Amino acid sequence: MVDILDFQISDIFAPAPGVMGAAWLRASDLHHDVAIISTPEPGKSLHHYALGMESFDHLKVAADELARHGVPIETGPGRHGVGANLYTYFWVAGNRYELSAEMPRVRPGAPGMWDNFPKAFSPWGLTPPESFGHAS
Numbered sequence: 536m537v538d539i540l541d542f543q544i545s546d547i548f549a550p551a552p553g554v555m556g557a558a559w560l561r562a563s564d565l566h567h568d569v570a571i572i573s574t575p576e577p578g579k580s581l582h583h584y585a586l587g588m589e590s591f592d593h594l595k596v597a598a599d600e601l602a603r604h605g606v607p608i609e610t611g612p613g614r615h616g617v618g619a620n621l622y623t624y625f626w627v628a629g630n631r632y633e634l635s636a637e638m639p640r641v642r643p644g645a646p647g648m649w650d651n652f653p654k655a656f657s658p659w660g661l662t663p664p665e666s667f668g669h670a671s
């Protein structure tokens with residue numbers, strides 16, 4: 536994506552030296568337009584789609600609407616360390632979706648490096664459920 540499509544890497548999660556766990560890439564000035572996350576699950580390739588929300592209030596309205604339709608939240612709301620955006624995740628029709636708000640804009644520069652999953656996931660101290668490791 537960097538070499539052919541001119542994406543820039545905003546952040547890299549490397550849980551051990553030489554191990555690429557995830558990379559967040561941008562084709563705009565948003566922190567990320569695409570994230571690539573490794574999975575040990577054979578045949579699985581999608582962790583989630585993200586839906587851009589206007590604000591935390593918009594995210595709350597969407598979560599209330601999900602509740603009205605009986606769709607449980609998998610995890611959230613919270614704020615990610617990587618990207619610093621607000622998040623809430625849920626599953627519908629076999630795929631995970633993220634409600635995402637407050638995605639920051641970034642300037643060109645060297646990618647940020649992360650090796651601590653809890654801090655990368657949320658500086659608020661939230662941890663995802665075991666199900667969050669699964670993809671579709």
Ligand SMILES: [Fe+2]
Pocket residue numbers: 570583584585633635
């Ligand atoms: Fe996301």
